[in-house]
Amino acid sequence: xxxxxxxxxxxxxxxxxxxxxxxxxxxxxxxxxxxxxxxxxxxxxxxxxxxxxxxxxxxxxxxxxxxxxxxxxxxxxxxxxxxxxxxxxxxxxxxxxxxxxxxxxxxxxxxxxxxxxxxxxxxxxxxxxxxxxxxxxxxxxxxxxxxxxxxxxxxxxxxxxxxxxxxxxxxxxxxxxxxxxxxxxxxxxxxxxxxxxxxxxxxxxxxxxxxxxxxxxxxxxxxxxxxxxxxxxxxxxxxxxxxxxxxxxxxxxxxxxxxxxxxxxxxxxxxxxxxxxxxxxxxxxxxxxxxxxxxxxxxxxxxxxxxxxxxxxxxxxxxxxxxxxxxxxxxxxxxxxxxxxxxxxxxxxxxxxxxxxxxxxxxxxxxxxxxxxxxxxxxxxxxxxxxxxxxxxxxx
Amino acid sequence: xxxxxxxxxxxxxxxxxxxxxxxxxxxxxxxxxxxxxxxxxxxxxxxxxxxxxxxxxxxxxxxxxxxxxxxxxxxxxxxxxxxxxxxxxxxxxxxxxxxxxxxxxxxxxxxxxxxxxxxxxxxxxxxxxxxxxxxxxxxxxxxxxxxxxxxxxxxxxxxxxxxxxxxxxxxxxxxxxxxxxxxxxxxxxxxxxxxxxxxxxxxxxxxxxxxxxxxxxxxxxxxxxxxxxxxxxxxxxxxxxxxxxxxxxxxxxxxxxxxxxxxxxxxxxxxxxxxxxxxxxxxxxxxxxxxxxxxxxxxxxxxxxxxxxxxxxxxxxxxxxxxxxxxxxxxxxxxxxxxxxxxxxxxxxxxxxxxxxxxxxxxxxxxxxxxxxxxxxxx
Numbered sequence: 019x020x021x022x023x024x025x026x027x028x029x030x031x032x033x034x035x036x037x038x039x040x041x042x043x044x045x046x047x048x049x050x051x052x053x054x055x056x057x058x059x060x061x062x063x064x065x066x067x068x069x070x071x072x073x074x075x076x077x078x079x080x081x082x083x084x085x086x087x088x089x090x091x092x093x094x095x096x097x098x099x100x101x102x103x104x105x106x107x108x109x110x111x112x113x114x115x116x117x118x119x120x121x122x123x124x125x126x127x128x129x130x131x132x133x134x135x136x137x138x139x140x141x142x143x144x145x146x147x148x149x150x151x152x153x154x155x156x157x158x159x160x161x162x163x164x165x166x167x168x169x170x171x172x173x174x175x176x177x178x179x180x181x182x183x184x185x186x187x188x189x190x191x192x193x194x195x196x197x198x199x200x201x202x203x204x205x206x207x208x209x210x211x212x213x214x215x216x217x218x219x220x221x222x223x224x225x226x227x228x229x230x231x232x233x234x235x236x237x238x239x240x241x242x243x244x245x246x247x248x249x250x251x252x253x254x255x256x257x258x259x260x261x262x263x264x265x266x267x268x269x270x271x272x273x274x275x276x277x278x279x280x281x282x283x284x285x286x287x288x289x290x291x292x293x294x295x296x297x298x299x300x301x302x303x304x305x306x307x308x309x310x311x312x313x314x315x316x317x318x319x320x321x322x323x324x325x326x327x328x329x330x331x332x333x334x335x336x337x338x339x340x341x342x343x344x345x346x347x348x349x350x351x352x353x354x355x356x357x358x359x360x361x362x363x364x365x366x367x368x369x370x371x372x373x374x375x376x377x378x379x380x381x382x383x384x385x386x387x388x389x390x391x392x393x394x395x396x397x398x399x400x401x402x403x404x405x406x407x408x409x410x411x412x413x414x
Numbered sequence: 415x416x417x418x419x420x421x422x423x424x425x426x427x428x429x430x431x432x433x434x435x436x437x438x439x440x441x442x443x444x445x446x447x448x449x450x451x452x453x454x455x456x457x458x459x460x461x462x463x464x465x466x467x468x469x470x471x472x473x474x475x476x477x478x479x480x481x482x483x484x485x486x487x488x489x490x491x492x493x494x495x496x497x498x499x500x501x502x503x504x505x506x507x508x509x510x511x512x513x514x515x516x517x518x519x520x521x522x523x524x525x526x527x528x529x530x531x532x533x534x535x536x537x538x539x540x541x542x543x544x545x546x547x548x549x550x551x552x553x554x555x556x557x558x559x560x561x562x563x564x565x566x567x568x569x570x571x572x573x574x575x576x577x578x579x580x581x582x583x584x585x586x587x588x589x590x591x592x593x594x595x596x597x598x599x600x601x602x603x604x605x606x607x608x609x610x611x612x613x614x615x616x617x618x619x620x621x622x623x624x625x626x627x628x629x630x631x632x633x634x635x636x637x638x639x640x641x642x643x644x645x646x647x648x649x650x651x652x653x654x655x656x657x658x659x660x661x662x663x664x665x666x667x668x669x670x671x672x673x674x675x676x677x678x679x680x681x682x683x684x685x686x687x688x689x690x691x692x693x694x695x696x697x698x699x700x701x702x703x704x705x706x707x708x709x710x711x712x713x714x715x716x717x718x719x720x721x722x723x724x725x726x727x728x729x730x731x732x733x734x735x736x737x738x739x740x741x742x743x744x745x746x747x748x749x750x751x752x753x754x755x756x757x758x759x760x761x762x763x764x765x766x767x768x769x770x771x772x773x774x775x776x777x778x779x780x781x782x783x784x785x786x787x788x789x790x791x792x793x
Contacts (some may be wrong), residue, residue, distance in 0.1 A: 023427075071545075075548055076547070076548050076551035076552065077551065077552065077555055078551060097660060106417070160509045172430060172432050176453075176454075176774070179453070180454075183531070248545065249545065249617055251545070252775075258440065258774055258775050258778050259774075260438060334547075335547065336546075336548065336611070337544040337546065337549050337615065337617055338541065338544040338546035338612075338617045338621065339544060339545025339546075339617070339621075339775075340617055340620070340621070341620075341621055341773060341775045342454055342773065342775065343454075343773065344620060344621075400610075405462060
């Protein structure tokens with residue numbers, strides 16, 4: 019990005035304009051492009067897909083009226099919410115209440131700065147990429163707490179308090195799990211970590227040793243909790259807290275919270291893909307065709323990241339919600355110690371010789387394949403053998 | 415707000431009063447609890463009833479015996495058939511009316527189908543209270559099939575007005591009977607699937623095991639009935655202990671709480687009793703379909719039904735427990751007094767006691783596990 023601008027300036031493209039101004043304008047433009055071309059449709063389509071996937075799992079139909087298969091439902095919802103009246107309750111804090119959704123949204127949006135779409139497609143390859151992600155996602159809790167407090171509603175307050183406790187706690191196992199990968203690759207930059215892996219599963223950090231394998235699932239669980247997803251959706255627990263911290267919000271402000279939630283799903287998947295599953299790495303056959311390589315990298319990355327979004331949807335359709343004390347116990351009693359074990363174990367493996375590392379890798383890969391086969395066999399059994407006859411159409 | 419309590423640090427800890435309801439997602443209708451909490455812990459939850467009072471008892475004094483049957487539907491709209499049946503039983507006893515034998519079988523078939531439908535709503539919404547959205551939709555899907563069957567039996571899907579004094583309004587035709595049998599074959603694996611999806615779920619069990627335990631003594635002293643009583647390990651079922659209709663001829667078990675995961679009488683036991691009762695209902699229905707005799711479905715009952723002066727208390731085992739109608743006749747065309755006794759009202763009274771020292775999420779689980787139904791509380 020920067021090199022391109024420098025090249026253009028050398029050729030005299032922006033004659034007379036200070037260098038800093040060009041950089042600033044380019045940054046704003048890039049942010050706008052990423053926001054409008056990728057993030058907004060992505061969050062919208064995720065909301066549509068979640069509703070369709072969820073409906074199928076519940077033997078319903080789901081939204082299928084706007085556009086083919088209802089794929090434009092998110093646009094209709096967005097337009098509807100924009101046209102709604104902007105209500106700030108009289109008893110609410112007049113300054114903090116409107117501000118809160120944007121802070122939540124900003125916290126989520128800032129992560130897209132370091133999330134890659136391909137080898138050369140990245141807004142900024144910060145050399146503190148992972149630290150940056152952990153830092154800006156913490157911003158979300160400020161917005162949620164602000165929303166809970168400023169609404170001047172007891173349900174909102176309870177939701178905000180729960181959320182603050184939950185997100186702050188789960189950052190610790192998430193951070194420790196990510197640290198295993200940082201140790202392995204020796205860099206905090208996301209691109210650097212991806213480059214340290216290969217395209218094949220046996221080159222991924224996921225299967226590097228049993229400890230990174232555990233660390234991946236610790237990260238995914240903790241990330242679900244940080245994103246307020248089922249089974250950790252206690253801050254907005256519908257059946258307990260009405261709607262938690264969003265109780266008093268309506269219209270576009272309400273949508274911004276959920277924009278952030280659905281977009282955040284992709285962020286979870288993208289970070290997991292970058293750090294554990296080889297990111298955008300593709301086989302060497304594409305090396306001769308730069309354009310095809312770029313497209314292949316984007317597709318590979320997107321599919322890997324989105325498969326985890328699907329898993330999150332699946333989990334949401336399946337699991338009940340845990341209780342607040344169980345949530346805290348899970349984090350502090352099990353996940354934090356386990357992530358420490360993973361970290362120490364990975365360090366131990368790093369001291370071993372190369373042959374031993376390959377043994378660990380092979381064992382982990384074999385175990386993972388066996389687990390996956392067993393899992394899909396069981397799912398297949400549920401789908402074929404144990405499936406009772408379901409009336410999808412009303413029989414009148 | 416209650417009085418402030420100064421702690422050692424000099425900060426003031428206040429009790430927060432929250433209104434759970436009347437409009438709240440998990441109160442299943444208009445039901446209100448005044449909850450005093452200390453953050454997540456509940457100090458006190460006082461139930462407030464009376465939002466759905468429709469004076470069904472008073473209406474009973476103003477309409478004829480025949481005309482009152484549709485009103486009884488509204489006492490508990492999730493299990494309308496049982497209120498029909500229990501009022502008709504009281505009226506028949508007062509008027510010394512014979513019930514057609516085929517009519518009795520039709521009554522039991524309709525009631526047991528309704529019991530399955532009611533329990534499906536109960537376990538489904540219970541899952542939703544705990545946060546599992548999918549089992550709720552699956553349960554409602556099965557209930558939809560039962561509603562279709564009910565529509566074929568009596569023309570209505572929710573408030574049936576099917577059971578009349580002396581028998582039932584319409585006979586169940588053989589084609590409907592075949593559909594019921596087909597539904598039973600379809601339903602049994604669905605219960606298994608439901609158990610795999612929800613009842614066996616680790617999170618679900620952790621949320622319910624040992625939560626809001628009702629001991630045997632408490633259950634008796636608070637007058638719990640139905641699955642709530644049986645969840646506490648007491649084998650009491652009106653169908654077996656005060657037999658009515660054709661239940662003595664049928665073979666079925668009475669599931670009781672057995673501390674499946676926690677202790678006897680916890681929320682999971684009450685849930686599990688309902689699941690097994692659905693399976694028992696399937697068993698009863700199978701026998702009824704096999705045993706049903708030929709003949710008229712309703713006996714001859716005069717249009718102007720005037721029972722001699724007297725009083726009678728009839729009771730049946732409804733999905734929410736012992737449902738009773740106390741009817742006094744003064745020999746005229748209208749009942750002198752009708753009094754309805756329902757299970758949800760008594761279940762509400764124990765919530766106050768059990769809610770002390772549990773968490774907000776547990777209160778929701780407690781309300782769901784008692785299966786209180788707002789219209790049934792107020793009548």
